[in-house]
Amino acid sequence: MMNIAVCIKSVPDPEYYEKITIDPESKRLVRDGIPAVINEADCHAIEAALRLKEQNGGTITLVSMGPPAAKEQLLEGLAMGADAAYLISDRKVGGADSLATSYTLSKLIETVGTFDVILTGNESADGATAHVPSQLGVWLNAAHATNVVDLYYDNGMVVTKQFETGRGKYRLQTPCVIGVTPKANEVRFKNVRTILEAKNKTLKVLSAADLKDVDDQYLGLKGSPSQNGEVEAMSGNKECKMLQGTETEIADQVVEIIHQIIGVKEEA
């Protein structure tokens, strides 16, 4: 039997990122009207949990931190086949950077159960720090691995991590925290049974006061060593020479530029 926790995050749908603007006065991001979805990598973490449960038996508990509306994404996770879901939603935990977020999630995990394996998406689409799996590992005093492209249980969790030059295989003692990438699996379609069952499963919203053994200094804004300054839109500053003329004339100019840069290639 394997008790599995999966951390999920409700994020603005990446399909709509082009609609995000910056308020020229406040220099803050304007993301009104953009729908929320489960972070994509987290869906792969849920899928990985479903497969581990099929192979080893056990339970799947979803945990998340976010506004009350994030219940929607937890409900969707239950419809994917998870067994129970907990959301920590409280002003006291708001404004958190990755260190404070991972601390809060670690306390939520410790409050709602005892787990052998904790899965997360490797990174979120919005902030994309990819810090949370490693930091959760430290807070929970557990082994951890990120950038994981394959995972299974064999006397510990055997994970394959993707590095630049190749893939490394490690066996982690349990409990452990694993950052799952989309490469790890294909997410299955939801079936009617799990969708119908979802509404009858446990879905609880907790406040900071519900968390066990919390040290307030690590929560929220106060517990966040890093701060956000201004945001700016990306923009280029090259003086681009626009080539003019008919297609043939333009092609001639492009050929000349190519020759100037890389030289004329000798015909074999």
Next chain:
Amino acid sequence: MAKEIWVYAQKDADVVKELLAKSQEIAKVIGEYKVCAVALGDDLKDAKNLGDLGAEKVYAVEHTSLKEYRCDLYAKAIEKLVQKYQPEYFFFGATAIGSELAPTVVALVKTGLAAHCIDLRYGKDRLNCMVPAFGGKVISEIYIPNARPVMASVRPGILQTEEAAKYEAELVCEDTSFLNDETSTEEFLGFEENQKDTNNIEDADVVVSAGRGITSDASWNALTQLADKVDGAIAWSRSFIDTGRVKDESSMIGTSGKSVKPKLLVNAGVSGAAQYVCGIARAKKVISINKDPKAPIFAYSDYGVVGDAEKILTAVAAKL
């Protein structure tokens, strides 16, 4: 607090050189800071050579248990070093190892970390770490006001720096006997190298890159034909993958893909989404073809062509 800027010297990672050069620039601005490299491993006899890359001082943490990378032991060893010497700044390359090790160290020493930065700029009496967010749509300034060290992971192949000054580095060999008693929660089982990449976009002199505008077979054929004529590697944007023609992310340019530095980059049908242009900052000359005269890619290009990519590429390939 030591007036030192540390760089994690991951073995064989090009980003170490970039970070040391950037650290020298920062040291000049803030004054009297020493740029130091931190090397871990089981055999560090060459660690002093990090002086050639710009390190004034090298901290060598050598122990048999550090032969293979294991996150928990590496992080513990680094934590100990940080507690002992208390550097003010500490930078990692945002490689797979750096992206795992840096947040682990941060959680152990309880400081702040800016992730996957594309630049580090000193201003307003603080170090501003420029971090792309929302898929690179915006760049956020992240700073760490109070906690120390200020930590950042920086994407490889993006920093633009002057050549670093070389040093005859001072070597500090740490006592690592505490590692004799440490057990790891990780067992290293093996490493399988990537298959040799025949289309290596990172080292190619010429790169021809496809964007969302390459929709037809004819335009794709024209692009591959041009690449063939100029011995160029073929790359693409995230949006091009979304069109379904290719799946492979190993030839993708951008913040979640690779950075290129060719003598010549030809962008065909690439609009220039922020996450893409982060990956082309070091291309020497850029020609872009796009049917939209307002496409952001032109602001990152030396030459621009407003027109049909298929027709232009075909005409150019025919003349080469």
